[in-house]
Amino acid sequence: MSKKSLDYDQINENVKKAQYAVRGELYLRASELQKEGKKIIFTNVGNPHALGQKPLTFPRQVVALCQAPFLLDDPNVGLLFPADAIAKAKLYLSYTSGGLGAYSDSRGLPGIRKEVAEFIERRDGYPSDPELIYLTDGASKGVMQILQTVIRGPGDGILVPVPQYPLYSAAISLYGGSLVPYFLEENANWGLDIHNLRQSVAEARFKGITVRAMVIINPGNPTGQCLSVENLQQILRFCHQESLVLLGDEVYQQNVYQDARPFISSRKVLFDMGGAISKELELISFHTVSKGFLGECGQRGGYFEMTNIPPQTVDEIYKVASISLSPNVPGQIFMGTMVSPPKPGDISYEQFLRESKGILESLRKRAHMMTDGFNSCKNVVCNFTEGAMYSFPQIKLPPKAIEAAKSVGKVPDVFYCLKLLEATGISTVPGSGFGQKEGVFHLRTTILPAEEDMPAIMESFKKFNDGFMEQYEDQRGYSRMQTSRTDEKDVTTNSY
Numbered sequence: 001m002s003k004k005s006l007d008y009d010q011i012n013e014n015v016k017k018a019q020y021a022v023r024g025e026l027y028l029r030a031s032e033l034q035k036e037g038k039k040i041i042f043t044n045v046g047n048p049h050a051l052g053q054k055p056l057t058f059p060r061q062v063v064a065l066c067q068a069p070f071l072l073d074d075p076n077v078g079l080l081f082p083a084d085a086i087a088k089a090k091l092y093l094s095y096t097s098g099g100l101g102a103y104s105d106s107r108g109l110p111g112i113r114k115e116v117a118e119f120i121e122r123r124d125g126y127p128s129d130p131e132l133i134y135l136t137d138g139a140s141k142g143v144m145q146i147l148q149t150v151i152r153g154p155g156d157g158i159l160v161p162v163p164q165y166p167l168y169s170a171a172i173s174l175y176g177g178s179l180v181p182y183f184l185e186e187n188a189n190w191g192l193d194i195h196n197l198r199q200s201v202a203e204a205r206f207k208g209i210t211v212r213a214m215v216i217i218n219p220g221n222p223t224g225q226c227l228s229v230e231n232l233q234q235i236l237r238f239c240h241q242e243s244l245v246l247l248g249d250e251v252y253q254q255n256v257y258q259d260a261r262p263f264i265s266s267r268k269v270l271f272d273m274g275g276a277i278s279k280e281l282e283l284i285s286f287h288t289v290s291k292g293f294l295g296e297c298g299q300r301g302g303y304f305e306m307t308n309i310p311p312q313t314v315d316e317i318y319k320v321a322s323i324s325l326s327p328n329v330p331g332q333i334f335m336g337t338m339v340s341p342p343k344p345g346d347i348s349y350e351q352f353l354r355e356s357k358g359i360l361e362s363l364r365k366r367a368h369m370m371t372d373g374f375n376s377c378k379n380v381v382c383n384f385t386e387g388a389m390y391s392f393p394q395i396k397l398p399p400k401a402i403e404a405a406k407s408v409g410k411v412p413d414v415f416y417c418l419k420l421l422e423a424t425g426i427s428t429v430p431g432s433g434f435g436q437k438e439g440v441f442h443l444r445t446t447i448l449p450a451e452e453d454m455p456a457i458m459e460s461f462k463k464f465n466d467g468f469m470e471q472y473e474d475q476r477g478y479s480r481m482q483t484s485r486t487d488e489k490d491v492t493t494n495s496y
Contacts, residue, residue, distance in 0.1 A: 017173040026417050030427035041457060043445040044427045046221075046389040048295030051448040056294060056355050058085060058348045059337035065089035066100050066333050082347040088340075092333050100333070103326035107318065108135025108303070112336045116303055119339035124268035132306040132314065135327045135335060138297075139251045139288040142304035144171045146247060146284050149317055150213050151177035157204045159197070159214040159244070163392065163434035163442070165221045180204040180211055181435060186394065189383050190223035194234045201242060213245045214238075219252040219263065219387025222434050222444040224367075226261040226386045232269040236281060245282040251302075252388040254292030257364040261386065267307055283307040289334045291389065293356040301331030301338075363389070366447045366454055373458030378469045389448055392431070395441045395465075401472035413441040419468060424460045 003010050027044050034040045042050060049055065061081050064071075066089050071077050077086060095111035096102055107113065112135060117128035136142035144167075147158065151172065157180040160168045164181070172179045182200040184190040201211050216235060218227045227235075239246045248266040256263050267285055271278050289301035306314060341356075342349040367385040374382035374393040382393035397405075397412050405415030413430040420443075421427055431442025449457050 014174050014176050018170040024429075024433060025414065026421060026427060026429060029418065030421055030425075033421070033425070038425055040421075040425045040427055041449060042427045043449060044429045046291065046446050046448065047297050048291075048389075048448050049297065051446070052450045053295050053359060053448065054355075055296065056352065058082075058342055058352050059294065059296070059334055061085040061348075062088045062092065062337050063330055063333050066092055067330065069093055069099055084342055084346045084348050088337070092336060096329065100329045102329070104135075104329050104332065106322040106324070106326060107131075107133070108327055108332050108335075109329070112332050113303075115336050115340045116305075120267070120305060124265055124271065126268065126271045128305060132309070134304055134306075134317070134321060135332050136302045136304060137300040137327050137331060138290060139249070139286040139302035139304070140167055141300075141327075142286050142302055143167060143247070143249065144174075145317065145320060146304065147171045147177070147213075148175050149313070149320070150245060151175040154178055155208060155210055157209040157211045159200060159211060161192070161215065161217060161220070161223075163222050163431065163436055163444075164215075165217060165249070166433055168215055169435070178204070178209050180209065183437060184220070184223060184225070186383065186440075189386075190220060190225040190392075192227070192231055192235070194238060197235075197238060211242065211244060213247055215247045215249060216266065217249040217252075218266070219255060221249075221252065221388050222390045222392045222429075222431075222442075224383070224385035224388045224390055224392065226256060226258070226263060228261050229264055229269055232264065232266055233273060236266065236270055236273065236277060240277045240281045245284065248283060248285040250285055251288040251291050253287065254360070255363065255389055256387045257367040258384070258386050263387065267305070270307070280308060282309055284309070289331065289338050292338070293359040294334070294338055295359075296334050299331045299334045300328055301333075301335040303335060362451045363447060366449070366451055367391075369451075369454045370445070370447050370458065373454075373462065377462045377465045380465060385447060389446050390444050391447060392434075392442050392444050395431075395443060397441050398469065398472040398474070400474065401468070404472065413443060416441070416468070417443050420461070420464055423464045426457065426461060 030040045030042065062085050065081060065086065072086065072090065093099060095109045096104065110130065113130040113133045116133050117130040120128035134142065154176055157178040158172050159180045159182055162181040162183050169179050180200055182197045185193055204211050216227065219225065236246065246266060250265060253263045265285065266283060270281060270283060284304055284306050286304045287302065289299055290297040342352045370391045371382050371384045374380050374391060379396035380393050382391055385391050395413060395416055397416060401416065402412045405412040408415070411430065411432045413432050417428050417430045428443045428445045431444065434444060436442055
C-alpha cells in the first residue's frame with residue numbers, strides 16, 4: 001500500500017521539529033491527573049483568569065453591548081450599563097461594517113488602530129502612524145507573521161534570548177530558520193552582556209548562518225527582568241551596526257513590580273537617541289490584551305507596530321495578512337478598551353482604576369511571596385520577579401537525582417517537575433523547555449495563583465522540594481548556589 005500524505009513519516013519535518021514546552025509532557029500529565037480527580041494548580045502558562053483573576057468590568061460591558069447590539073435599543077439599557085460604556089460600544093460598532101460578525105480590514109478596524117497609535121504616542125512622546133499598526137489574534141500571531149516574513153530558509157538565523165519563550169524556537173523551526181541563542185546572565189539578574197551577544201553572532205556566521213533579526217522580551221519571559229535604558233541603547237546600537245531588525249516583545253509592559261527599572265519601550269529609546277539610527281533601525285513591537293491587568297488571554301487581541309520598515313515590505317506583510325481576511329473583531333474591541341480606557345471624570349473611571357490597581361498591587365505582593373518562598377527552600381535560588389508573570393528558580397539537583405532521571409530516560413528538571421506534579425498537583429514547566437546553560441536546571445511557574453492561596457502553595461512546594469533533596473543527597477549534603485542578589489557570586493562552573 002502506498003504511503004498516505006499524512007502518515008507521520010510523510011508530514012513536514014519542520015512541524016515535527018517545532019516544540020512548545022508550555023503545553024508539553026508536564027501539561028499532558030497534569031491533564032491526565034486532573035481527569036483522575038486530582039486537584040491540579042496549572043501554573044504552567046500565564047493564563048490569569050484560569051487562576052482566578054476577575055475580568056475588568058468596563059471592557060466586558062463594552063464588548064457585551066457590541067456582541068448584543070439590540071440591548072442598545074432597550075429603553076432600560078441605562079439601568080444595566082453606565083453611559084460611558086454605552087457610548088464606547090456605539091462608537092466601536094460605528095467602526096464596523098456590520099457589527100462584530102462582519103470581517104474587518106485585514107489590518108484591523110481603522111478606528112481601533114487610530115486608538116492604538118494615540119496610546120503609543122501618549123506612552124512614548126512620539127507620533128505613531130495607524131497605517132503601520134496591524135491588529136492580530138494575540139501577539140503570538142503577529143510574531144509568527146513577522147518571523148515568516150524574515151526567515152527565507154535554514155541559512156537565516158534569529159537571535160533569541162535564552163532562557164526564551166518557546167513560541168520563538170517553535171516558530172523558527174516551523175518556518176525552517178535557525179535559532180541563534182544568546183544567554184542571559186542569571187548572576188546579573190538575567191542581564192544581557194553585549195559581548196556575549198557579539199560572540200553568538202560570530203559563532204553563527206562561522207557556521208554559515210546569516211543573522212537577520214534579534215528578539216528581546218521586555219519584561220522577560222520566563223526570567224522576569226526589566227531592561228534598563230542603557231541596556232536598550234546597547235541593543236539598538238548593536239542591531240543598527242549589524243543591520244538586524246529588532247523584534248520587541250513587550251506584552252508584559254504593564255506587569256512591573258519594582259520602581260528602579262520601570263518599563264520603557266524600545267521605540268521610545270530609539271527615538272530619544274535621535275540621529276541616523278532613529279531613522280534607519282528596523283523595529284517591530286508587539287503588545288496584547290492577554291497580559292497586564294486585563295489578562296484576557298482567550299479573547300486573542302494583539303497588535304504589532306512597524307518602525308522604519310520599507311513601504312514595499314509593508315505591502316507584502318499586508319498581502320499575507322489578507323490571506324486570513326480579518327483578525328477576530330471582538331479581540332480588536334478588547335484592544336480598544338485596553339488602549340483607550342475610562343478617563344478621569346468618566347462614570348466608570350473610579351471602578352476601572354480600583355480594579356486595575358488592585359490586580360497589579362496584588363501581583364507585586366505575589367511576586368515577593370513566591371521569590372521569598374523559593375529562596376527559603378533547600379538547593380533552590382530565585383532572582384526577584386521584576387516584571388511579567390513568572391518566577392524562574394534554579395533547582396540545584398544532587399548528582400543522585402540526575403542519575404535517577406537518566407535511569408528512567410528523563411531530562412533531570414523534567415524528572416523533578418514530574419515528581420513535584422505527582423506529589424503536590426503543582427503543574428510547572430521545566431527550564432529545559434526554555435533553554436538553559438548546560439548542567440543548570442530550572443523550572444518556570446506563574447505568580448498568578450490567588451494571593452490568599454500563595455502561602456499554602458509555597459509551603460507545599462517547600463515540603464516536596466526539601467524532601468526530594470533529602471532523598472537524593474549523599475551524607476555530605478549539597479551546597480546551595482547563591483545568585484539571588486547582585487553582589488553574590490555565581491559559583492556554577494559549567495562551560496557553555
